[in-house]
Amino acid sequence: MGLTGGIGAGKSTVAEHLARHGAVVVAADDVAREVVEPGTQGLDAVVAEFGPQVLRPDGSLDRSALGRLVFADELRRARLEEILLPLIAAEAWARLEEVEPGRVAVYDVPLLVEGQMEDMFDVVVVVEADMEARLERLAARGMEAEQAMARIASQATDAERRAVADAVIANSGSLEDLALAVDHLWDQQLAPEG
Known part of the structure; x- marks a missing residue:
């Protein structure tokens, strides 16, 4: 599975939830x-x-x-x-x-769309969050607004990501809402049979 989303969207949190379900996650940011x-x-x-x-x-x-x-x-x-x-x-x-x-193998990769990697995966999952939530999360990490906006602008748009997605997880709400969305995704599309 390819997991992607813009900076501050929360894909690392989604990856953590998937790992709790038993997925093996390889994060491009860690490898980088x-x-x-x-x-x-x-x-x-x-x-x-x-x-x-x-x-x-x-x-x-x-x-x-x-x-x-x-x-x-x-x-x-x-x-x-x-x-x-x-x-x-x-x-x-x-x-x-x-x-x-x-x-289930998950590649957590921010630049999946930019790298045109969508055909390399059985399933592509996109994590989205509204701009306000993303900027708040990035500010909490110590990133200045101007720097955050430059990074967001350098990445694919939500529409470009959605165009290659098999599933989209909305992450502008609570952590509980996000956990439920990941649970649903796991049960419906990812859980290994047997």
Whole structure:
């Protein structure tokens, strides 16, 4: 299953609920952090492209500094994606292929639509939330409104995501409402038979 949604929509929370049901979740965001750890080919390529100002004093990637560079410039963002997406995809697919038969495998991937990956999954689930809820969640994470809006603008629209979705989960309400929606999705479309 491919799980996607815009930044702040709540797909990570949906992924947690799916894991409680027994799904094996591979999160692209987690893999993305791993492929740019110190000493990796990914970090070396990012520094070669964007310069040492994207590094912290300890040699690790300063994700905020990199984000400020790439989310303000479409060409730089595209270049970062050219560098990292193949590394992320290779590692994520290796992990998904290790999921034992009979288990539901979920790839939690923000850029599913942008990467035209919808045909790679048996089921595509989109998580949506209204703009106000998304901005509140991002502010709670410490993201400034301008930065949040730039990231939202850099991603596919809700309509573009809906166009490839087999199911849409609305997440502008309570956590209880979200849990019920995930339970329903699991029971109706995902639960392994037997």
